[in-house]
Structures are given as structure tokens and as C-alpha cells.
Amino acid sequence: MSNAATFDTRTDTAIPVESPLAYSYRRSGAPQAGGSSRLQLRERAMLGHLILRGGAIVLDEAVRDVLGLNLPGRPQTLVQDASGERSIQWLSPDEWLVIVPGGEEFPLETKLREHLGSAHFAISDVSGGQTLLEISGEAARELLMKTVIYDVHPSNFPVGKGVTTVFAKATTIIRRPSEDRWELVVRRSFADYCYRWLLDAGAEFGVNVQQ
């Protein structure tokens, strides 16, 4: 083991949880544009988010054995499992973001640590610190052009790409897991700002928020 402390945040009993957008829904609502909507927005809350640090070669084997996924070695790439529920994204030459269904993060971290043994690496659980917003609909790209400075044209942003970039006056990780779906990973403390921004920027297209 790597002589680091792990911390299981799972609870035994049903403890009420609040997603980063809990307050936002109450304050800004969840607009339903109905049939005229060209934009769908959905928070995929309570997922497991882990930050993986280390050398690519060291991590790759562990990730393959434990998660069954290849570690994306090329910059700005994203790999997912067949279900699309587990993914790893390149963040920097020694940093990756792993997103798994909520509750899997601790067993995953434990197994990775076991597998990696005494190698030099780090795993940080950031599940409480960020949330994932999913955007789809025919106006999704226009909305993103209003929002992120990175070029989201399909010629520059094919499926399977993910980057960290500027979101209005905040930051985001933006990913494209499929043709018609975009994901934004935003920090918890900025989530309300991002949500209000997306509603405002998307208003002209008609937004449907799925809760």
C-alpha cells in the first residue's frame, strides 16, 4: 500500500444527500420549454469522481486490470466502458479523471491502491466537489459557443474528446461522450453560477431541465 489514508464516505443508513444543484433548483427552478425546446439539460449527480495522479505506464496496467479500461495516454482523450457509466479522461500528462457510478469510488480506489502497491501515485476522491451536467439537443453546440472558449466544432471536438477550459468566468471540464451528448464537469461551489448561466444563455433556444 502507498501509505496514504483512504476515507470511505459511504454511509450505513439512508442519510439525506443534496446535490450541488439542490439550491439552484429551488431558486432558479427547472424550466420546461416543452415541445419547442432545442436544449436539454440534466445534472448527473452523486457520481464517484476520482483524480488519479502518476506515471502513465504505472497507472495504465492497474486501470486495465481493475477497471477494464485503457488509460487514455493521448492528450484530450476520454475512454468509456461499454455502458458509458465508467470513464477515464486525460487531464494532464500525469493526471486523469475517473468517473464511476456513485458508491463505486471507494472500492475502486482501494483496489487501485492494492494493485499499485508501493509505486508513486496519488488518488484523491473529489466526488463531493464536482458534479456533471449533461447537455443535449440541437442547440447544444450554440449554447456551448456562448459558454466555453474552446472550439466545440465537430472537426475540432470529435466524440471521445475532453478538455479543461474556461466556462464564462469560471472553469469546466468539457467532454463529448457521444454524437449528441456533451458533459460539463463543474466544481460544486461554481455549480449554481454555471446552472444560471446555462439557463440564461439557453433561454432563446428553450431549455428543458430534467431532474
Added chain:
Amino acid sequence: MSQSKQQMFRLNTGGRIDRSRTLSFTFNGQRYQGHPGDTLASALLANGVDIVNRSFKYSRPRGIVAAGAEEPNAIVQLGSNEAAQVPNVRATQQALFDGLTACSTNGWPNVQRDLMGLVGKLGGQFMPPGFYYKTFMAPASMWLTYEKYIRKAAGLGRSPMEADPDSYDHFNQHCDVLVVGAGAAGLAAALAAARSGARVIVADEQEEMGGSLLASRETLEGKPADQWVARVLGELASYENVTLLPRTTANGYHDHNFVTLHERRTEHLGDTAPVENGHRQVRARLHRVRAGQVILSTGAHERPLVYAGNDVPGNLLAGAVSTYIRRYGVAPGRKLVLSTSNDYGYRAALDWKEAGCEVVAIVDAREAPAGDWVDAARAQGIKIITGSAVIEAKGSNRVTAARVAKIDIDAFKVSGPVQELACDTIASSGGYSPVIHLASHTGARPTWREDILGFVPGLVKGVQACGGAKGTYTLGDVLAEGVEAGIRAAATTGYTAQTVSLPSAERLQQGPAVALFQVPHEKSTLRGPKQFVDLQNDVTAAGIELATREGFESIEHIKRYTAMGFGTDQGKLGNINGMAIAARCLKRSIPEVGTTVFRPNYTPVTFGAIVGRHCRDLFDPERYTALHHWHVERGAEFEDVGQWKRPWYYPQKVNGKAETIQEAVARECLAVREKVGILDASTLGKIDIQGPDAREFLARVYTNKWEKLAVGKCRYGLMCKDDGMVTDDGVTSCLAENHFLMTTTTGGAAAILEWLELWHQTEWPELDVYFSSVTDHWATMTITGPEARKLLAEISDIDLDRDSFKFMDWRSGKVAGVPARVFRISFTGELTFEINVQANYAMHVWQTLFKHGEKYGLTPYGTETMHVLRAEKGFIIVGQETDGSVTPEDLGMQWAIGYDKPYSWIGKRALTRSDTKRENRKQLVGLRPKDPKVVLEEGAQIVLDPKHAIPMPMVGHVTSSYYSPILDSGFALAVVKGGHQRLGETVYLPMADGQTFEAEIVSTIFYDPKGERQNV
């Protein structure tokens, strides 16, 4: 207004307007009519409105001169209601819509009868350049009084006084090729680039794309040129890789091909944006374009000739006359005199004649003009007066006659008798000036081309110019250049260009132009009637001549002295003429005089588009903790700490009245000191540090020692920069042998993470350690006060015994059923537990604490109370007690400095420099006001001798000052020169209102000096 007079200058046929529909509009309170396809300017001309404004300085009546962005006079205020007011709109660029309401921006009380006009007439000779500087300089105190009236009389429009109902946004665009200007060159370039498959954006500032082709008398493939335009636009629109942006002005050209485009999406439709499907459309949009290649096909502006009275309404650019006739179906007068130095000007006379109006004469400065258009004019029987120019326009509110004479250009004098030709319109053409503004924004200097008598753009990497912008004016050549530019741009960005077959253009013979800028008058420039160079800023030829006589030689200085090319005009019409006049006076050539630099923006951009969506509650991100809505519901007042919203204090209702901040803070402070309080401390920065060298790394970035910190222990750390000055502080805990959790100040979180990465990546890459931010992952709840342990014990399985869970220990366990890390650290001096849980559970834990805390008097407290409590204990806040010039020793924190650590940690070397060892450095002390009721002002300066003559030597200042409820006294922290040696001395704080406060220098610890309370 009688029916028959309506649109009396409208032609029966021709133009791109829809005569079947009529639009009503109001200008200066009068109602008029126009047609779809009109601009406000063309509709005003159709209705015979001569005076559209009063001039800026002399208040002379002014009429429409141009037909596009270069219009200097017809600058109007738009808006039918207060909220819709838009200043600085050029009537030549504003599409007419039904209900449009506009008025002149200048003219007080109105444009027809203007008071300042009298001043202008009387004072005309006495308002030379620098008039305002010279006249209103003294006494200086009176400037504010003068300014009010000068500004009122000048008037440059006004901003709305009510909230704008519209929304605006930014669009981040990326493309391979950006084409600016969709005239002949731009369309050809766009076509070539688009067919290659490159991502192309075409931006054009006009209502319709096509540029001069929309009003050209020339043909393409033997057909009117606008048919080719329609075909090309149809093809471009069919490509997915092409974005066409009409009504979009490229306003700024920034580094590395970053161009800002201002798109007016709904301003041609009405005062406010229309609502579609229940959603209000975006009124204006700023496109932030990063382009691989930029093609500047911005065309050229015609240059007017400078002659006396050239500002009287009825003086127009020759090209503008053609545009109004051919594009808008308006002849802006009945009897025309054309003054020209070149063949191009002749087209205005031909168009005028074809429109059925009278051409009195063409006055050509050349002795023997020859060319196809000259021949056409002769064939039409138009009188041509050669070797001559219009030397003066007569008339006051409208041109009544042109004074024409032979001129000697080289000798700059009138060389023959003057004849007066009755007319109502004088068109002039002095040739073309390429529109080089955007290229100039990049910093590239333009170069003068004698053959075209104009500056052509200097070009930086990734940009090319074509067509008129490059000084090419023959249609066939313009198209060829466009295609070539498009092909080159596509190839440069990695696409294979396709062939574009060019439409055949007429090959016309043209004679050479003559270099004529200012026309001589019988009287000298200084004594003769005014000859205007810059109509918008009221700069005359005499003004420029005077400036050169007063010793201004640099064109940049002449510009600033005379105001030539200032403001929204940016020298579009006048700059070259001004330089030519300066060159004549200085006896230099134009390239020797040089051109001034054009700056963004090319034309005014509405603030809405600049601001975009970054306004109102989206102005700046607001960061919320997981407990934010609890604070809101509790009625907290918030304080901004960085972008975070932190509860400042929680005012309660007492007898139906809300507490003041003083009352609330006093209550919160006493609750902590006597019972238990709770603070949302989630905003503290938290950095997860892992790796075998984590401990060594901490030892290098902190001033104190880390080698012996055991698992389960916490330690306060102080961070310096390498200059030895304190930059951050916080508690770092040892989670495992190779694993630490660092906390930083709320405001410092991002910067400290970057700081750690900086040292790791640049100086110490050999250390095996990783840093990750976990600030948002954890919610932190601080319970503090004598009852804290009892409260926590009710809902936690952690052994809280004082001997097993000591001060500066951390433990993990469950709190309210939620896995938690609890840290026994204290920022209040009281018994404290900082509970950290995964943020999604925070609300449950917080509420459970309150469920159990009521009986202990659990009181939420905000940052203000936190500040009072920590200051009572002498705990510093980095950024409040420190300002980048304070060392750990200045703070009296020698205990946190490990001088004997093996590695020379960041800041150590600097702390042994003679200056940091100085004994009279400003050092942190406590201040106790002699009068306990006094709360000193933060920032107040400290002196030792209040009777010293001003300026008094200042020895320090107050850094923190509060009223302490527990001490029932004001108290303060301060930095004082040599303060640590001055305990017990009295210092003085003279205030702005004349009072002087007395205070005693005391220890920084005001409460519980032995620190027993946090250890219970």
C-alpha cells in the same frame, strides 16, 4: 407636412428598396415615411431633410455626407422610449424600421435654431485648435463649471436612464478563414476558401452583403453585378462550413488573429429585440473569433476634397451620391456640381443624369481628363470644366452655389477668375483611401503608395488584404485578387483550394488621377472661409496649419492638438487630407509625415455587446458552500471573500426589529465565548498532498518544521515567498505517513496550489509528491465554545476525551451518521472541533447539529464574529495584518520559524538579509485605545508626537480593529516601527476630522493570554 411633399427626393424607379410597403419614422419630432431597404439616412434624404446635426465645436448645420461607416455628421440618438435609448448611431448604417424614432445628438436647443451656432459664427475666428485648453485653463477651479456647459453644447448622445430589456451575448468562434467585408473581393475570396472545405466566416457590416456591387453601374458577365452577388451568396449559404454574418462589423483586430465582430441581430427590426416562441431574441452579439487566416477585403473610403464651405449641407461624397441613387432610389438634390481629381468621380454625374436630374458641371482638377467615364459624360452632353475645382460652396443651411476657378495645384493657388454656378448639391472625389483600420490595430505600419495616392495596410502574419483595401480599384482585378487571397488562405490552413472561374468584368479605360487634397482659395487658408478636414471633430485646414506654425511637427501631436481623427470617427474621411495639409505646411512628403494609428473600435460598439451575459447576477461567479441555502433562509447578510459568498453575520429580529451588525456580532461573540457557536468554514482551501516526499516538500514551503508531525496530528504553518514575506498560512494535518491535508486561506486556495506546483515542476521535480485540490469535496463546520464537546458527543462515535483527542489532533469517525474527519484546532481560542464531511452530506450534518445544539445555545456566526474572536486572540489574517512586506518575525511568530531545518526553505535566505533583520521594521502589536468606547479606524496612521508639524512622521498603521463584547472595549492590531520594543508606550492616531485618538501599545493577545480555553 402635405402629402405631395412626402419623399420628394425619391426616384420613381431603381434601388433595392420595396416601394410597395411604407414605413413611418420620426426624426427630431417630425414624422416621415420611407421604405423597407432604406437606411435612416436614405429615408431622410428622400424626405429632403438637409440638416441632421450641429457640429461639435462651431455648431454649424451639417447634413449627410456619406452612405456608410465613414459618415461623420449623421450621428443620431435612437430609441422611442427611455430604456431603448442608443447613442452614436450612424444614420447611414441604421436600417429603417416602422416606428423608428431618432433625434440629433448635437444642437441645443435644436438643430434648426442653435444657440451655439451664434458662438460659432462670432467666435469662429477665435476658436483655433487648443481653444478649450487655452481659454478655459484658468482658473483651474472653474473648469468643472465650464465643462458642464461645453459638454451640454457639444453633446455626444446620452445613455439610457432605464434598464435595458434586451439581452446580449458573446460567441466564441473559431475558423480557418475569416473574411472581413463581403464586397467583390470578399465574396470572391470567401468562395475560393469555402469550396476548399475550410471553415469560413464572412462578416459584413451592411444590411446586405455585396458592398459596392449592390450599387455599381458596372456589369459582371454582362448582367447587373448584384445578380452575381445573389448567386455567390446562395452558394455560400449552402455550405455547412460557411457562416455568413451580415450586419456584423469587425471592430478590433487583436494579437494572433483574434478578431472581435459586433453583430447587430435585431436592430433592423425594432427598438427592442422581438420575442420568438416565447423567448426574447439576443439583440447584439460579440463574436470572439480566432481565425487561422484573416482576409481583409474592407474596401476603400472615398476621400472628399477640402474646400471652403465644404461642410454646408448638400456637400456629399461622389460615391455616396451614386449609392443613394442606385441602391436607395434617392437623388439627394436637383442640381449637381461635381468636383473631382479622378475618373471614378464621374460615375456620380452619370448616375445623377440618368436619374433625371441636372448636372450643372463636372469640375475636374486635371487639365486633360481622358477615359471611358469621361467620354461617357461628354457623350451625355455634360459640361466639363478642366484644370479647375470647386473652391467654395455657398449657402448656409443648404448649398446654393459653387464657386469654381482654375487652380494651380503645385503653387497651391487659384490661377484664374472665379465663376459661380447655381446648384443645390456639390459632390466631390479626391480618390480613395483603403480601409486600413483593422490592419493598423495589429500594430503593422501602413505604407504610402504614390501610384494610388493612399496608404495600404502593413500586414502581420496570417493576414492578407485584397481589393480596395489593398488599393486595387478595377473590378476585374479586385475579383482576381479576392480569389487569389481565398486560395492562399485555404492552402495555408491546410486545405486544397478549388478553382473559381471569375465572372467577366468590363475593361474600362481610366486616366490617371491628380493628387489634390486641399483646394486653394483666393484667400489664404488662415484668413479664408473655413475648409473642413474632419467634420465630426470640426477640424479645419487652418487649424492644422496653425498647429504646424505653433511647432507641432509629429502627426500624432497634430492629431492630439487639433482632435483630428478622434472619437468614433477614427479619421475615416479626414486623416489623409489632414496629413496632406500638414505635409504641405511642413514642406514634407506625406509618407514623411506618416499616418496616425487607428485603434479599436472601428465603429462604436454598444456596451451591451461588450458586456454580453456578464452582467446583473451573472456579472461575476458567486461561489456557494453546500450550506449556502441554510444561511440564506436564516437571513444571513453575506460578505464577498474572493468569489465566495460567506455569511457575514446573522441578524435576528428583536421585538420585530432586525439587529444591527454591532448587535448581531456582539450576540454571536458572546455565544461562542460562553456557550457554543458554529461557523461554515467550507471555503478554506484544501489541498490533498500525497507521496513519499510530501513531508520534505512541506518542510521546504513552510517556515516551520514538519519532520516530526505524527499521523493524527495537525500543525499551523506559515508560508513565505522567497523574499521572506508572509504569503499564506493554514493548518496542515498528517493523514498518513505519505499523506497530508493542507488548508489555505479562502482567498489563497488557487494561488497556493499553483505555487506548490510551480516549485515542484520547476525547482524540485525530483520530489515524489502530488497535489490535488479537494476544497469543494469537503464541507467544513466549525463548532466552537465551552459546550462544543458536549454537543458533538451527542451525535458522534469519536472518543472526544480531552486526553485521547488532544488539541491539534484529528480523528475520523461518524458525525450524525456520516463519515467525518474532525480536527481539534481553534481560530477562536475556544474549545473547537472542525467537522469535515463529504459536501453532499453537509446539510444533514449541519441540521443535526442544530437539532441537538439548541439546548446548548448553538449560535451560527459569520465572518465578522470570526474576525473579532481571532483578533482578541491575536491570530493574524494574511492579507489583513500582512501586505506582502511583513515577515514572520515582524508578526512575532519566531516560534513558527525553523532556522535550523536542513534545507534552505522558501524565505529563509531573505530573512537573514540586513533589511529583514532591521530592528525598526514595522512589527505587529496590540493597541488598546485609552477610551474603551473608541473603535479605531482600520488603516489609521500612527504617530508618536501628535504636536509635530505636518507632515508628521508616521510610524505604522492599524491593521484590524473591532469592539470586543467580552472585554467591553475597543481593541486593535497594528504594525508599528520597532513595535515589539514599545510595549506600554502611548501612540497617537490623528484622524481626518481633526480628532486625535490615544492608544497604548500592548500584547497582541487580548483574551485568555495563556491559551487555556482551547485546551480544555
Added chain:
Amino acid sequence: MFYIYCPYCGEHREEEEFHPKGQAHIERPKEPEACSDEEWGNYLFFRDNPRGVHHEMWVHAVGCRKFFNMTRHTVSYEILETYKMGEQPSITADSQAKPREAAAVSQQEGVRA
């Protein structure tokens, strides 16, 4: 608004994602205690301010968070290269052919006043 090639991300990114961190290749003295006050002061406070080719350190703050170096022309603002931490520049003021620089300077003279 610069367009900066991040040598770690392998693509051009907008300037808003980066922070400038001052002159590149400033190495902390290996033995600070062996430095005179003057030497330490030079390390801390004194930086070049050349007209022309300059080496700067930047960080891809909103991105991969990696520090890297940039060779930039301080008059034309042209970015001549970016390179990873620990690498040396391939373009320097000396290596730049004099005529080229002179031309660039004269063309750009004084325009940013």
C-alpha cells in the same frame, strides 16, 4: 489575446487559460546561504526587459496545470516557440538573424504607445 501552443496538451489554446509567470530560466541558487545579499537580491528582484526575443514562463492554469516556457518577441508579440520545463530554447536573441529582427522592429515601431 494570445493563441498559445501548450507543449503538454499538444494544441493551441486561448490566452485566458494561461497565466504568465515572468522571465523563464531563473534558477534558484543551489546554496542560498552561500549567496551575498546582492546575489540573492538579483535572484529575487532583477529581471531582463529586452526589446525583441524574450523567454518567459507560463502556466496552463485552466488546462493541464503544467508550467512551460515560451520564446516571444516583445515588439511583434509573435510567439516563436513554446517548450517544456527543463528544455532549452531553440530560438534566442543571438540565434535570430539580425536583419529579420530589425525589419520586424522598424515595421512595428512605437505602435503600442
